[in-house]
Amino acid sequence: MLRCQQRERSTAAPRSPGDIVATDSGELHDVCIVGAGPAGLNAALILGRCRRDVVVIDSGKPRNGASRALHGFLSRDGTPPLELRALGRAELEPYPSVQLRQNTAVVAARRGENRFDLTLADGSTVAARILLLATGRIDLVPEKPGFREYYGLGVFHCPYCDGWEHRDETLVAYSSGETGHDLALDLRVWSRDVVLCTDGPSGLTPAQLRKLALNGVRVIEAPVVGARGGTGGVIASIVFEGHPELSCGAIFFSSDCLQKSPLAEELGCDLDDTGSVRCTGHAATQVPGLYVAGNVRGGVHLAIVAAAEGAEAGMAINNALHEADLK
Known part of the structure; x- marks a missing residue:
C-alpha cells in the first residue's frame, strides 16, 4: 500500500510557513486537521513547532463533553475536558503558522492530486496538502429515561x-x-x-x-x-x-461507539470490524496523504493515548512533507 511517506520527491524549493502556494481555490496549506481534541491539538502543536502551515477545524462538540473530568492523563488527572481543550488552544498561540477555525465542521471533502479540498459548514473552503482526521467517536447512550440526563453524572x-x-x-x-x-x-x-x-x-x-x-x-x-x-x-x-x-x-x-464523521470512509479508508480506521503505520492510512489519530483509530480510547497518537501523526506528517520538498 502506498504511504504518504513514500511519495515521490518534489523538485520544488522547500517552503516556509509564510510561503503559501496560491491555487484556484485559494491558499494551499501544509496540513488541515479536522478535530480539536487531545489528538488534533497535540498534532497541531508538533506541526507548529516544525513551522508547518496548519489549519485546525474545531466543531466544539467533543466526545467527552458530558464528562466532568478526564482521568489517567499524567499532570492533568481530574481536569474537565473542556478546560483541557482550552489549555491546548492557548498553547498553540505562540505558533503563528497554526490557525484554528472554531465552531464549524467539515461537510464535504475531496481528494485531488497531492491535495485535499474541504468545504466547511460556514460555507468557507480549505485546501491542504495533507489531511489529518482526529474527529473522534460518538457513544450511543441507551435510550432509557434518565440515562441521557445523567450521562456523566452517574x-x-x-x-x-x-x-x-x-x-x-x-x-x-x-x-x-x-x-x-x-x-x-x-x-x-x-x-x-x-x-x-x-x-x-x-x-x-x-x-x-x-x-x-x-x-x-x-x-x-x-x-x-x-x-x-x-x-x-x-x-x-x-x-x-x-x-x-x-x-x-x-x-x-456497553454500546457501539460510531465514527463521529463519515469523512474517513468517504475518502476511501478501510475500516475494521470494530468500525476503526485501519492504519498502515505511524497514523498513515492507505489513502495517500490522509492520516488519522485518536479515537478514529482502534485500541485504547483514553485522552492521553489520543494525545500521543496526535504527536505520532504530527511527526509522520512533518517527515512526509519534508521528504516531498527535498530536492
Whole structure:
C-alpha cells in the first residue's frame, strides 16, 4: 500500500510557513486537521513547532463533553475536558503558522492530486496538502429515561475513566450476553458489589452464569424502565418493571461507539470490524496523504493515548512533507 511517506520527491524549493502556494481555490496549506481534541491539538502543536502551515477545524462538540473530568492523563488527572481543550488552544498561540477555525465542521471533502479540498459548514473552503482526521467517536447512550440526563453524572461507558470515583459502591453493568458478562467482571476491579442488569433475557451461557456467581455478581433480567436521580443531581437508582428498584452508585453501559464523521470512509479508508480506521503505520492510512489519530483509530480510547497518537501523526506528517520538498 502506498504511504504518504513514500511519495515521490518534489523538485520544488522547500517552503516556509509564510510561503503559501496560491491555487484556484485559494491558499494551499501544509496540513488541515479536522478535530480539536487531545489528538488534533497535540498534532497541531508538533506541526507548529516544525513551522508547518496548519489549519485546525474545531466543531466544539467533543466526545467527552458530558464528562466532568478526564482521568489517567499524567499532570492533568481530574481536569474537565473542556478546560483541557482550552489549555491546548492557548498553547498553540505562540505558533503563528497554526490557525484554528472554531465552531464549524467539515461537510464535504475531496481528494485531488497531492491535495485535499474541504468545504466547511460556514460555507468557507480549505485546501491542504495533507489531511489529518482526529474527529473522534460518538457513544450511543441507551435510550432509557434518565440515562441521557445523567450521562456523566452517574451513567458512564468507561470504568477506567470513572470507576475510581465510585469504588466500593454498588455498580450496575447494563448490557447482556458476553459483553455484559465481561463488563460486569471488569467492574469487580472497583467494587465487590456488582449487578449485571440485562434488560430482558441475559443471553448468558451456563458457564458464564457460574463464573459471575463465583465472583459475586448478581444478574437481574427484568426489563429496565430507566434511571432515577437523587440529591445533588447524580444517579441514585435503576428502575425495573416487575422487580424492586435497585439503589446504586453508578451505571456503566456497553454500546457501539460510531465514527463521529463519515469523512474517513468517504475518502476511501478501510475500516475494521470494530468500525476503526485501519492504519498502515505511524497514523498513515492507505489513502495517500490522509492520516488519522485518536479515537478514529482502534485500541485504547483514553485522552492521553489520543494525545500521543496526535504527536505520532504530527511527526509522520512533518517527515512526509519534508521528504516531498527535498530536492
